[in-house]
Structures are given as structure tokens and as C-alpha cells.
Amino acid sequence: MITVHHLKQSRSTRVLWLLEELNLPYQVIEHERDAQTRLAPESLKKIHPLGKAPVIVDGDVTLCESAAILEYIVSQQPSSPLKPAIDAAHFPQYLEWLHFAEGSLAMPVVINAIMKMEDRSGNAPLDGYIAKELAVDFAYIDNTLSQQSYFAGEDFTIADIMMALLLARAGDYGLLEGRENIQRYLATIKQRPAYQKASAYH
Numbered sequence: 317m318i319t320v321h322h323l324k325q326s327r328s329t330r331v332l333w334l335l336e337e338l339n340l341p342y343q344v345i346e347h348e349r350d351a352q353t354r355l356a357p358e359s360l361k362k363i364h365p366l367g368k369a370p371v372i373v374d375g376d377v378t379l380c381e382s383a384a385i386l387e388y389i390v391s392q393q394p395s396s397p398l399k400p401a402i403d404a405a406h407f408p409q410y411l412e413w414l415h416f417a418e419g420s421l422a423m424p425v426v427i428n429a430i431m432k433m434e435d436r437s438g439n440a441p442l443d444g445y446i447a448k449e450l451a452v453d454f455a456y457i458d459n460t461l462s463q464q465s466y467f468a469g470e471d472f473t474i475a476d477i478m479m480a481l482l483l484a485r486a487g488d489y490g491l492l493e494g495r496e497n498i499q500r501y502l503a504t505i506k507q508r509p510a511y512q513k514a515s516a517y518h
């Protein structure tokens with residue numbers, strides 16, 4: 317059985333969400349953020365040298381990086397509707413969004429949140445760069461979701477789990493105003509029982 321090391325209010329919700337979608341058994345070990353720094357506690361460093369979440373332990377395997385963990389879990393399923401076949405029409409688009417979440421979108425969303433936590437202002441190069449990244453990314457995402465129901469076409473996949481958690485956080489930070497297609501997408505996603513069960517771990 318997979319053990320999920322879950323840090324509250326973190327990307328480890330993605331792993332819990334996938335396990336709920338697949339109805340797989342799992343064990344959760346919860347870790348609390350430091351109240352002041354919001355960083356992970358020492359307990360996570362005992363599981364993985366990076367001391368970040370998510371981390372899973374599955375027998376001899378200890379694995380970090382949310383996208384890698386999702387791929388690892390779906391790869392173990394004999395056939396999973398959550399990962400398109402390699403020759404499916406939407407497979408390239410699936411790959412793009414699966415990696416876009418952490419490769420492109422996470423950085424400006426997270427830095428924006430940290431800047432707000434620190435109540436920073438007046439750092440013109442950084443403010444301008446983050447604002448430009450968010451505008452470009454959200455325009456591209458909104459346009460994609462104006463044409464299809466999910467990130468890889470009409471089927472829900474793990475690319476949605478990667479993207480939707482970040483978009484939900486972006487919504488919490490007030491970054492999605494006017495992005496009607498993203499908002500409509502999120503409203504649908506948030507109705508999924510697996511998303512709701514995973515989010516309850518907060």
C-alpha cells in the first residue's frame with residue numbers, strides 16, 4: 317500500500333486526489349507547516365533529503381515530485397482512463413499540460429503568493445516579470461479551455477490534476493478575474509468527489 321506524506325495546504329493534495337479517483341487504498345502521514353515560515357517540518361527531511369511534499373513510499377520506492385508520482389501511480393494500472401494512450405490524438409497535449417503545471421505556471425503563482433505574504437511592493441523587475449508570466453499563462457490556459465472540456469480534450473486525465481490544483485490556488489489569490497473558461501472549468505472540477513475527499517485533508 318502507498319504511504320503519502322502530506323504537507324497541509326500543499327501539492328500533496330494532487331496525490332491524494334489521484335488515489336481517490338482510482339479508488340486505491342493508501343495511508344496518509346500528515347506533516348504540519350511551521351506557523352511562521354510556512355516551511356515543511358524536520359519530519360519530512362527524515363523521509364526525503366529535499367524535505368518537501370509530496371513524497372510517497374511504496375515498498376522500496378521513495379519518490380518526490382508530484383507529476384512523477386502521478387505518472388508512477390497511473391503507470392502501475394493495467395489500463396487507466398486517466399492517461400491517454402501514446403497514439404491517442406490528445407497525447408501530445410496531455411504531455412504539454414502535465415509538465416506545464418510545475419514547469420511554467422507554478423513559479424509565477426507561488427512567487428506572487430509569497431510576495432503578498434511578505435506584503436512586498438516596489439520591486440519593479442520582479443513585479444513586472446511575474447505579472448507578464450501570469451497574463452501569458454492564463455490567456456493560453458483560458459483559450460485552451462474555451463475549446464475543450466479538459467486539458468487533454470474531452471477526457472479527464474492526470475494533466476487536469478496537475479493543473480487544477482494550481483488554478484484553484486490562483487483563484488484563491490484572486491488571479492482569475494475575467495478568465496471565464498478557467499472559472500467554469502474549476503467549478504466542474506470541484507464537483508468531483510475525489511477532489512472533495514482529497515481537499516478535506518487540508
Ligand SMILES: N[C@@H](CCC(=O)N[C@@H](CS)C(=O)NCC(=O)O)C(=O)O
Pocket residue numbers: 323325326327328354355356357367368369370380381382383418
Ligand atoms: N515541483 C515540486 C514542488 C514541491 C514543493 O515545493 N512542495 C512544497 C509544498 S507545495 C513544500 O514542500 N514546501 C515546503 C518547504 O519547501 O519547506 C512538486 O510538484 O512536487
